[in-house]
Amino acid sequence: MPEAASVEVEPSPVEVANEGGRSEVVLVCEHAANRLPASYGGLGLPPADLARHIAYDIGAAALTRRLSTRLDAPAFFGTLSRLLVDLNRPFGVPSSMPVLSEATEIPGNRDLSEGERERRRRIVFEPFHATLADFLDRRDAAGRPTRLVAVHSFTPVFLGKARPWHAGILFEPPEAYGRAVLQALRAEGGLEVGENEPYRIDRTEDYAVPVHGTDRGYPAVLVEVRNDLLGTPAEVERWADRLARALTAPLPADEVIHVHA
Numbered sequence: 639m640p641e642a643a644s645v646e647v648e649p650s651p652v653e654v655a656n657e658g659g660r661s662e663v664v665l666v667c668e669h670a671a672n673r674l675p676a677s678y679g680g681l682g683l684p685p686a687d688l689a690r691h692i693a694y695d696i697g698a699a700a701l702t703r704r705l706s707t708r709l710d711a712p713a714f715f716g717t718l719s720r721l722l723v724d725l726n727r728p729f730g731v732p733s734s735m736p737v738l739s740e741a742t743e744i745p746g747n748r749d750l751s752e753g754e755r756e757r758r759r760r761i762v763f764e765p766f767h768a769t770l771a772d773f774l775d776r777r778d779a780a781g782r783p784t785r786l787v788a789v790h791s792f793t794p795v796f797l798g799k800a801r802p803w804h805a806g807i808l809f810e811p812p813e814a815y816g817r818a819v820l821q822a823l824r825a826e827g828g829l830e831v832g833e834n835e836p837y838r839i840d841r842t843e844d845y846a847v848p849v850h851g852t853d854r855g856y857p858a859v860l861v862e863v864r865n866d867l868l869g870t871p872a873e874v875e876r877w878a879d880r881l882a883r884a885l886t887a888p889l890p891a892d893e894v895i896h897v898h899a
């Protein structure tokens with residue numbers, strides 16, 4: 639694996655859609671893609687493994703695009719596989735460049751040198767988050783309110799265990815927005831919606847909601863949809879409709895958070 643290849647030949651790690659969108663909601667889809675720069679040779683994995691949920695969140699990009707249009711919301715997509723560096727992890731934690739994902743070993747992440755780790759930080763992690771942070775700074779400066787929404791999908795079976803939820807809403811304190819979204823999505827009916835399932839927001843394991851959301855004083859949630867429910871454009875459309883309603887649910891006025899410069 640090269641450590642000194644020119645930065646210019648690498649694909650940009652972030653794609654921004656609908657940057658001028660008028661919604662309060664700003665969408666983040668860190669695990670949108672399973673692509674790897676050619677120089678990484680698939681991180682030693684066969685193409686079949688790179689097509690699995692371990693490499694990206696299946697269906698999440700399509701759902702985010704649909705939501706972006708439906709809400710007129712800006713959307714930020716990661717363009718490279720989470721296996722290269724996970725954009726929703728604090729940089730450098732073990733799951734940030736995983737040696738093992740679910741039960742699959744990632745040969746290209748074994749024994750990474752400090753130089754290679756820094757390279758991934760420099761060409762992928764930092765530009766993605768700097769682009770998003772600059773954008774949010776400009777909204778704050780313009781006095782525009784923001785709701786930060788990260789969109790993910792999860793595998794129906796993890797390490798042999800079936801998961802009962804159709805979707806999950808993940809949030810940390812303050813909980814007003816998370817609770818409002820959860821309640822609104824449950825009110826759609828016929829759905830098993832997990833509260834802080836199948837994962838919990840944890841500052842040592844998550845990035846967008848704590849750093850770009852909570853730390854800025856924004857209402858923030860992470861949405862998880864089971865990936866086998868996003869298999870067709872019609873299903874994606876249905877989830878986009880439900881989530882568009884839930885994510886724009888009104889917040890109790892006294893719990894709206896004001897951001898001070």
Ligand SMILES: [Zn+2]
Nearest residue numbers: 669695790791
């Ligand atoms: Zn994800």
